[in-house]
Amino acid sequence: MDNVKSRRRPAPRQLIQLYSALLHNAHLKGFLEGEIYQGSAKFACVPGLNCYSCPAAVGACPLGALQNALAASGRRAGWYVLGILLLFGVTLGRTICGWLCPMGLLQELLHRLPTFKIRKSRVTVILSRLKYAVLAVFVIAIPLWVGLARDLPLPAFCRYICPAGTLEGALTLLSHPGNTALLGMLGAAFTSKFVILCVILLACIFCYRSFCRFLCPLGAIYGLFNRFCLVGVQVDPARCNGCGACVRACGMDVRHVGDAECIHCAQCMEACAQKAISLKAGKITLMGSDKAAPAAPKRKRAVRIAQGAALLVLCFALLWFNVLDPGLKTPPAASTGSAVGEVLTDFRIECLDGTEFHLADTRGRVTILNLWATYCKPCVEELAYFDALARQYPDDVAILAVHSSVVTEDPAAFLEGRGWTIPFAVDTAEDLVWNLADGSSVLPQTIVLNRSGEVIYNQKGSVTPEALAALYARAAVG
């Protein structure tokens, strides 16, 4: 029974995990609106694995940012993301996994389901090396290779594996009643990621923190800094008798306390009869019976002050990210005719080649507007289909590809040498086309108008050449 008790996480950690999950996802009204947070706070990476496409997320996922930075490293070195990861690694290391990561909390909750459990063994120790392969292949090699060799952004871990993206991003966005249009874009990518999610969640039920232990590349990165991180569990060599009770009680595949697999959850403190383990931040003892620990009343006071400050921070975050932030999106005041069956409001925009695109001038022709960005792989891939259609019907189709006003690299330089003849424009700072066409926070998006300027298709997600041909045929008769 004592062993079972020792398996239960101490209450402070659970509270901190919950607190951190809330802070990572403070834009709670995103769940109600079905829209992601688009404020400027997203320039900062959060420490844990938390998908930035979650409607409530207020920061950028460090892993997604790293892959995108590596994919674009041919143009701009990703010093910022590397610096952030280094900072998190040196200060907290895998303490982030044990105390702050929302995915860690989810895995621990799933493991609490009353089922048979798989204990750690030599097999799980071997499997724990898998995350380094995932890091090397999906986070580093593929984004770098595809980015440098093919000039396409491919964050492979997000695209093929990440359960946080599927669960927090895709499923939460899809579950909102206002986002039923997103269903139209689902296909092979969603199916494969959904199956992977099911497998991962199931594994987490039976095997403690399966994703964290075997697959998570972020944990693998932080693990590299575990020997040097400021905050973490430490063993007092004067008290330790090397009995190994700490390692045996640990749910992770550690060989000794504080190694690359250790998430500094401090669970081992309860198992240590010698009271040799403590959680420290530098020389300050945060938990444990260390000699250097402050006296009980002083400690209690410090804890109370910390709790009050944390509560204040949380209240401010909730208020800021849901009410006060000027970056919060406001719904358009009037209809712009972007819905199917309506006539899209006229606009003029300057193209990259210096010409002007005037929507009214395209009347009598099939008009296609495409909303894209250089860092979006499906966007870049489908531009070739639009170009092919424009070449096929040069006098009957007018196409305009509008790059998001959020520019991460020079679109003109990006397009150089690709040989596409369709006109390209960058949206105005006020998001003129984006607002008129009901552009959203997800890319790409295609709007098709028939000869009389009536919208016949306005859909988020990429299109296939076959779908484009069918859309042209449908618009041409209108």
Added chain:
Amino acid sequence: MKKRKIFLLLQSALCAALALLLAVAALGIYREGLAEKTENPLAPVYTAERISARGRLLLPLLLLTAGFALVGTALRIRDEEGLRPVKSGAVPRKTRPAGEKTVRIVLLLGALGLIALGVFNGGAQDVLGKAIRICTECIGLG
């Protein structure tokens, strides 16, 4: 003891069956939708009708699994054998490496330097852009 084991077995089977059936349902919708898409390239693979049809079949199993989970948690039923510490010998005592503080300070300064460099070369702006206008395929919407 035996009742406890039967409960755990049932709950394990329910969880596994639920995950398996969810995955099979997704694959089924995909196959069905793909067949329709070959006929009509504009037809969506996933539709609300297809999802709700499969959802209705899975709902009883989901509720049963959730019910079992609640009962099991309330009765504090746990796989005590599975949660027991593993058997292994004593482990060598490991202390933190010498010069740890120096390495930490060097790395910390390096991190701050890289962040500053990244802010000046537009890296922070890149992160913001990609986090507020999202590539759909990257999160599995594709």
